[in-house]
Amino acid sequence: MRNIRLIIEYDGSRYSGWQRLKNSSETIQGKLENVLSEMVATPIEIIGSGRTDAGVHARGQVANFHTKSPMSIREIHKYMNHYLPQDIVVKEVKEVSERFHSRYNVKSKRYVYYIWNHWIPSAFQRKYSYHLVEKLDIGIMKEAAAKLVGTHDFIGFSSVKKTNKSTTRHIEEITINKEGNMLVFTFTGDGFLYNMVRIMMGTLVKIGLKQMDVSYIDEIFESKTRANAGETLPPQGLFLEEVYY
Incomplete structure (x- = not known):
């Protein structure tokens, strides 16, 4: 075989x-x-x-x-x-090799989320990014993203219901870069829970709009409550970029 x-x-x-x-x-x-x-x-x-x-x-x-x-x-x-x-x-x-398994052998994954941050929408990027009119504070978002890096229980940043499986994940790196009107958010980690990247993005956006303080990241980790985090951003901005073995 x-x-x-x-x-x-x-x-x-x-x-x-x-x-x-x-x-x-x-x-x-x-x-x-x-x-x-x-x-x-x-x-x-x-x-x-x-x-x-x-x-x-x-x-x-x-x-x-x-x-x-x-x-x-x-x-x-x-x-x-x-x-x-x-x-x-x-x-x-x-x-x-016969022993290779696409799911069980994964060591880490890299996801990228795109935000078109300009008051004029893009005809070409509309299917591949989230359009946000309000200007985001990238500096504050980077500060908040740093709190997400490391090993944490991410249940508060997911749509996972009650589960017997571990909801602890390790985020190796989060980068935020500006390329013209496009903001590029890259997440690398050993695994991601259901909707985890999109909820982390919703939380970072809320902080970037100064509707939530950076300290809320700690509160979400402590409360383990989904309702305390930001909204789940739309799917079209999210790409599974690479899987590492």
């Missing part, structure tokens, strides 16, 4: 997220599995590094599947990109 690893990019605008759903044919996993199953004439189940929500994009999603097909790597690669929708592209196909 061969183990094939894929690196995939996709525009998540019209999809119901990564995970295959019974009530929706518009998922990334579903589209990939349909093409692969047709390719080898047998059902294929694909394993992703993690789920992305409806409307979220990816430049470096990683997935793997098992097959007995004798097709070459180049043949698999060409077939997939020929039959997949144009908003899903397989960037790399590689045969890997």
Whole structure:
């Protein structure tokens, strides 16, 4: 049995997220599995590094599947990109060790969130960034972001309900850069809870607008209460940039 690893990019605008759903044919996993199953004439189940929500994009999603097909790597690669929708592209196909698992072997991930911070919207960036008219104080946001770095229980920054699983995660780095009217927020960590990046972004925005003090970050960690954090920002500004193994 061969183990094939894929690196995939996709525009998540019209999809119901990564995970295959019974009530929706518009998922990334579903589209990939349909093409692969047709390719080898047998059902294929694909394993992703993690789920992305409806409307979220990816430049470096990683997935793997098992097959007995004798097709070459180049043949698999060409077939997939020929039959997949144009908003899903397989960037790399590689045969890997049987022990490789896209989800269990992840060491860290990098997400990027984009905010178009100008009173005039962008016709081209509207699907790939969150438009915010009010000017943000980047200095204060960087100060707040520094408090998020490290190992913490991020339950207050997530939409996770009651769970027996650990909600402690380690954030290695958060950077904030200005590129013209675009603000680029990069989050690197060993894992992220449901909606965690978008809620951290909503909190940073509230602080950047001076509607919340930097000290609220500590209060959210202490209270472990979702209601104390900022809103969940829209999905179109979020990209899964890279997965590290």
